[in-house]
Amino acid sequence: MENNEYPTYVFEERMESIKKNLRNYCNETLNLHRKATSLLTNFDEEIVVDVVEKSKELDISGHEIERSCIRFIAMEQPLASDLMYIESSIRVISHVKRIAYLCKNIAESAATIEGIEIPDKIIGDLEYMADYVQIMLTRGFGSFCNQDINVARELAVDDDKVDDLFDVILSQTTEILTGKTEYALEIVNIIFIARYLERIADRVVNIGERVIFINTHKRPHIEELKKEE
Template sequence: MKKGYPRVRFQKRLDELKNEVDKMGQAALKAYRDAFSTFIDYDVEVVNNVMETNKKVHEMGYQVEHDAMGIIAAEQPVAGDLRFIETSIKVSSHLKRISGLASNIAEVASHVKDEEIPEKPMFDLQRMADIVDGMVSKSLAAFLGKNMAVARELHRDDDKVDDLFDQALKDITKSMFQDKESISYSIYLLFLARFLERIADRAENIGDRTIFMITCEKLPLIGEEKD
């Protein structure tokens, strides 16, 4: 056996794990995009696809965890390699949650599909959704590319989402007071705003995990990650 073969084999397993997380991330991102698209323009087939994708993402997550633990048991990695494996497990957990929240958004869409949503709350929600979309994409790019600069951008993006979340709450509540008949569906808009805000938190957590993986510096959110 060639002297360098064990390391080559080990690196191959790490690369395969990375690819698994990448595929999982792309599936979770698609679920999110499809979910919000059906909120804008309802399509029952898209809703069903989001639900199916959510199941697949959870299955992929369990596979990532299984393979990661297998690598740890067989290879006994240390230092940076071990942090990468641990981070892969944590990232997969956040991606499962993002996919689950996407299914929640698709469910909201089914409750408001026949309603005419006021312009201002709709504007707030669309702006939130656009930033959240970028955050999920950035978080994946940061982790896969070990990009500190992109990971740090997520804190600023999350602040923007939090501000928009507060504004959306005000505008939706105002609409409820102005039109009592809107209360029944406005409650679902509040849920939607909350789901978007939580997806942003998950993306930020992925960024923080990435920074920890690269620097080994304990960050405020590590160990106390937003739920």
Template sequence: MKRYPRVQFRKRLRELKEEVEEMGQVTLKAQKNAMEILVNFDEEKMKSVKDAGKNIDIMNFELERRCMGIIAAEQPVAKDLRFIEACIKVGSHLKRMVSLAVNIANVAEDVKDEKLPKRPVEDLTHMSNIVQMMVSKGLYSFLDQNMNLARDLRQDDDKVDDLFDQSLTNITKSMFEDKDSISYSVYLLFVARFLERTADRAVSIGDRTIFMMTCEKP
């Protein structure tokens, strides 16, 4: 009987992990759909992304509430406390990533009737593929406590930064080549920035994972 409270505590920690994973899946789907509708607009996927934005707010609130409840009731220390704190931070990053996906979806809605320049769209698609991989890698580095995955994220981020610069160059070039495209091509600059910020959030999840496991900043 004396061990029962500890068993319950471990169960509550596993439930936190499951909640973070669920938030991660919502995030990955929202980002994927947001980029797909930039290329081929789809009302149903647009609604899905906006719904994700609403749902992730609720999920993050519930995650934070559960974390605070565990801290108050169990008074965890050391690695357990760091894990709970990390859940709060990771949840916040995932929430922000979904907000950025909603921003991309809003851009897609604004430019859905325009013929977007081919090369910048290709750049953004390539950039998005890497960013989605980074989000997945960041999520599972945390869930699996895998420091190798977490450390890889900084190199991945360098690739995203290079693609961001390339995107800016090609978008600017397309504006000079077709002055009529300026009014909507500028929206693609926003998409590049939203993707770059999402990548930064993935790196932050990796950094938090490393700190959780080692108490050292990367």
């Protein structure tokens, strides 16, 4: 029997609450990334501690939003696009939680290279990479919250740029490591930071793919695999 009362006022209110909490969650993670990457040029031990603690808080709050999504499915039994949005939100939250922990990793690695003489070119490229990922985060989170499929489709191109930056930084740091340096272990952490940034970009692409899936019912990487057959 068709439910003429769907969606109810309570349904819409709970749906909007989830969307609001998810927007706030993304904004807090965006700020966390900005704070973590600022340590690359302006190190502050207190900020490292703050980033580590905030990443733990975001893990907890992300879990709470996931629970509210599951509770919403159980109580409201959403249909079609609403169900797809809530299910995708759970997956997106998982990506955002991981991004928060990658920010923690960046902050901790930044502490290991503090005070070490690193070529300006490497630091400059690393800072540029961090800024580029910050833009990707802004666009990726916005694409999901606003269901902007055009922006979501552009994220894969942005990710290619981040991959290129990683290759440049890897090449430069490897060149240093092949020579004599007493800071070999510390220099390796530059590669780790670049790798963490690259992984954040990959997570953003995953978020964009959820936007595309919600609006087209197709997963980009699956469609690519089909073309290869």
